[in-house]
Amino acid sequence: MLSDSILRELELVMARAAEAFEVYRTLSVRHRSALLYAIAQEIDHLGDALIQTAHRETNLDTARLRSERSRMLFQFRSYADATVAGTWMDLSIHTAIADHNPPRPDLRKRMVPLGPVVVFGASNFPFAYATAGGDTAAALAAGCTVIVKAHPAHPLTAHMLAGAIEKAIEKCDLPAGVFAQMEGADFELGKKLVQHPTVRAVAFTGSFAGGKQLFDWAQQRICPIPVFAEMGSVNPVYLMPRKLETAASEMALQFARSITSGAGQFCTKPGLLIGLESDALTQFTHDLGKAIRKVQTMPLLHEGIAESYARLREEALMHEAVHLVAESDEAFAAPEGRAGIPTLATTDGATFLSHPGLQEEIFGPFSLIVHCKSLEQVMSIAQKLEGQLTGTLLATEEDLKEAHFLISILEHQCGRLILNGVPTGVEVCKSMQHGGPFPASTDSRFTAVGSDGIKRFARAVCYQNWSPSLLPDELKNENPLNMGRWVNDVWTRDAVK
């Protein structure tokens, strides 16, 4: 049960978010962009104290945290630039044609923000996907106000970042309600946030159970709202024979890093490797195991994740047809109960096919390598997998000729396809797609990374026969914002004549 004071705070936060939205949504894209830049600057000003705080709260090493901070700042700045460029708005103008039958009116379309957005911060990205992460940046870029539910695993980090955002809002002379953060680990708080009538969209990064619950609450509202829950996946990797023959050792090293970096706590961690029984696969398995053995055992983000990792790892290894290939030899002073032991296990194709539980994600530095009897068995496994964020092929050009059917399955199952690389490392740009068919995410039509993620929080409005004096700047004849637009189906920055 939530306390009365939390409930009062919630109502206050929502009232402010709704009120601020009425102001914020009318501001120009330049104002929004200025806010995003100001937030990046205020976060920069937090300096090393932010890194140290996050390090204490998450166990993530400071080098990783510094690089994640750069990503967070880049997201604010690049989404700010995208807002001003306006590409994501897909602006379109059709001018009137009087002698059509019936006459065509003047029609102009732009995007408007959905309304206040609730963002659930992730524990594994205390910077890039939490309080001041990509969802917050994208929602603010779209013109929405934001209410963050801070992740309880890093409260001080969340508090510092919220403070920076609030300072930026004040410096930009915007209503304080443009952003708010609520703290508290209570399950009920999440429910109240998603069900509050003021809220118009929800963004979440985390577990399937968490994301699906938010989705269900949101769809059961009187007025259902979109939920962008990015819930992770096992990110299958297909190991084709010729590629393994030529590059087993090199690939094994790359994948050992990809499986264990950040203690395997990435939604794109390759948790499932699938190959054809062969000497090359045996060699690759051996090399990967050897590399995994040398990786230090790291502390996981929090006790919940550590407990779940230990349990799921144990369950997998207890399975009679699943064998341990290697686990870390390198102990490390992990806080009690938080150790995440890097682990590689193996099984055969028939076992994998008959035990659907083996395709479930084990969040942490664990990967399962499946040795298949035939390409048909590989295909059967591919067809049985659920929606995925990514799918990876290790293959030579020669291999690819035999893998057409596999590629076709992956295209239908994944959000991103990788050839001869690792799925971890998600570039922030317009060409990125981070989000895949359910259960990888709840809305495969949108991306959680890259400037196109702004589209999640906006919808189109068409202005018909609208007065030139009233048209928003994006749609005025003169094109005062110098945005690219479709004018009578031709893309141009020119003014409308």
Added chain:
Amino acid sequence: MLSDSILRELELVMARAAEAFEVYRTLSVRHRSALLYAIAQEIDHLGDALIQTAHRETNLDTARLRSERSRMLFQFRSYADATVAGTWMDLSIHTAIADHNPPRPDLRKRMVPLGPVVVFGASNFPFAYATAGGDTAAALAAGCTVIVKAHPAHPLTAHMLAGAIEKAIEKCDLPAGVFAQMEGADFELGKKLVQHPTVRAVAFTGSFAGGKQLFDWAQQRICPIPVFAEMGSVNPVYLMPRKLETAASEMALQFARSITSGAGQFCTKPGLLIGLESDALTQFTHDLGKAIRKVQTMPLLHEGIAESYARLREEALMHEAVHLVAESDEAFAAPEGRAGIPTLATTDGATFLSHPGLQEEIFGPFSLIVHCKSLEQVMSIAQKLEGQLTGTLLATEEDLKEAHFLISILEHQCGRLILNGVPTGVEVCKSMQHGGPFPASTDSRFTAVGSDGIKRFARAVCYQNWSPSLLPDELKNENPLNMGRWVNDVWTRDAVK
């Protein structure tokens, strides 16, 4: 309960749709475009027999049906052109940068089809929003296979159109399962269709109760799927004082046509007019009533609609503070129980505000005009309304200066804003937005009309470090399809160097 034979048919249809999808989704946009053109041609070949059949089944007059047929054909042809132009795919390429930290891989994004789509035909548009309507055309353009649940109100029309589509598929040498139609009025059939695991999206045009039910079924699936239900609205019209002073009679005639055309059976029919008490409003009400009186009483589409119209009209008029302004003087030989009497009623702002039921859509030639005491009361009403497909302002430039707050409400509440025009008449082009915040539609981020509607049935896939030989044509360096693409954030048709 569904019969065993229907259940067997359903499984067969689904198996074929899934199988055909595996072929159809791999075909180039040119193949899809060719299919859409072939369908238009086969429908054209149905000639006048189609018009006469639809006329008998729907009571819609032949002039209207001819114009709706043109619209249906234009949809197929223009979505075919859009498919080939590729604009809707928002293609984006970022080339590799080796000296980034970390190095940026080559990333290329295009859209792929979601999978088999179930389309529920509407009764009020036997051509443009039914078997061969905009949803079917958009889903086929996206690369999806389609299963139509024919509307039971016009079975022969639906059958003829399905036949034309099947013939086109055969001529194009595509698998028959690209399209199927199921007939039957049973509620359970709709449920089975939406819940079938093969289905990946649902499109619907019709009542709120129907659309919301499909939405709920789809969200309760183990694997939830998107539902694009376009459920109509009252389409509020705000009558500003100066405009009425200068153009009351002219506007009254325009709106009498808009309210009663197609017997008021349009989702964009203006069902609610809101103005400030004044002599001009009295004059407008009088003129509109006079025009409504002269409109013939027409037969409605089917008995269900006619019964519901008669009941809701009666309920509104029984309300003690709602007064009949005018109803049609012109009798017409409508089939028994199908008459839809053109009707204008009026009430005051306070009554409207205290009776939320009055904002519900009455599907048919009915409109309610609300006389308000003050601009504040107009604003209060505007704020109380739910999501709408359209919002219309009748206003002079002078009026607009006082209406800023009202415009701001409409931008947040509607999909399309119209100035000094009528909301009926929905142009098929990229600048159109047909779909508004819930409950007008279940997904305000997409449009049901215009080539952007293709986006409903597709999702993005990113190809990372992909082999040039394997890249889909849309993303190849040479740009063989001559599509506009974003290359390193610059829009161009040039080849990638």
